[in-house]
Amino acid sequence: MTGNTVHAAEAAYRKKRVKRIKKIIVGTAIVLLLLPTIMCLFLLVKVHSLEKQIETITKVSDSGVVKAQEKEVKTTKAPKKATTAEPTIKPTDDTTTKKVYLTFDDGPGSQSGKILDILKKNHVKATFFVTGKEDASSKKIYQRIVKEGHTLAMHSYSHIQDVIYDSKEAFEKDLKQINRCLYEATGVHTKFYRFPGGSSTQNTSLPIQNFIDVLKKNHYLYLDWNVISPDINNANATKEQVVTGVMQGVDAYDTAVVLMYDVADKPMTVKALPSIIKQIKAKNYELLPVDESMILIQHNNGNQEEGK
DSSP, X not given: OOHHHHHHHHHHHHHHHHHHHHHHHHHHHHHHHHHHHHHHHXXXXXXXXXHHHHHHHHHHXXXXXXXXXXXXXXXXXXXXXXXXXXXXXXXXXXXXXXXXXXXXXXXXXXXXXXXXXXXXXXXXXXXXXXXOOOSHHHHHHHHHHHHTTOEEEXXXXXXXXXXXXXXXXXXXXXXHHHHHHHHHHHSOOOOEEOOTTOTXXXXXXXXXXXXXXXXXXXXXXXXXXXXXXXXXXXXXXOHHHHHHHHHHHHHHOSEEEEEEEOSTTOTHHHHHHHHXXXXXXXXXXXXXXXXXXXXXXXXXXXXXXXXX
16 A cells, blocks of 8 residues: 555544544534433423422312311310319200390499390390499499399409408408498399309319308308300300300200300400390290299209209
8 A cells, every 4th residue: 555545544534533523522512402401391390290299289188177177166165264164064855944044244344234235125134243343333333233123143352262262251251342342332132142263163272162151151042054155265256156155055954044254355245145135035935033033053062954
């Protein structure tokens, strides 16, 4: 092979090699350019797939939450306070004429006049277990309660349980204070007393029977309740919940003593009261003030369902 031929062959080989390298470089460049696009497309597909899965999971979760909330609304009951007894409700004979006693604790206060207005408008007599207040406005409420035919009753003078229940002497002192306060304002010696916390309260230094004995010695009768307004234990109770809760209790007893609070932070009492009265009247139940002829509902004696 001549020298020229060798050089020609080498030149041809180099050209082929250069072309091959160029192709490799171009191919690599194309791959490098396309790879991000391919990866982006792949990631978009994955993201879309994940979004679908999340959407499905969310729908299932939301459905479960809604069902759980609906169940909670239907079944949740107001929590009980340690000093507030809420007796078990049992059905009664619908043929018996039921007696309902609406009782309002802790007044007088800013709601008292409104409650009295509602009772007057609906021709209903009720019972007010009041605390001791010496101001002119409170005295007018005491007087109005008596004047309009309601039962004025005692709920202690101070309503400070640690003081009232410290001893028999402390209890009797408070008892005499509230009796004096009401008599001076109205000229009435009331016969009825409701223990702060009820006769089932555990917030006493002595067994409750010691204080019951003091009442007996002074010829007073004590009264608890067997129906409790839901807003007492549940600050967020709605008007509808209060009406429904009270009526369920009233329907369950032949002698129903309903506990409601006459205090400023229980506005649902005033809002729900007209509907409660209306429904009680629609069922032809008797609405009565507390008196000596009634069956006394007393937690301490286990007397929560009498009159059936």
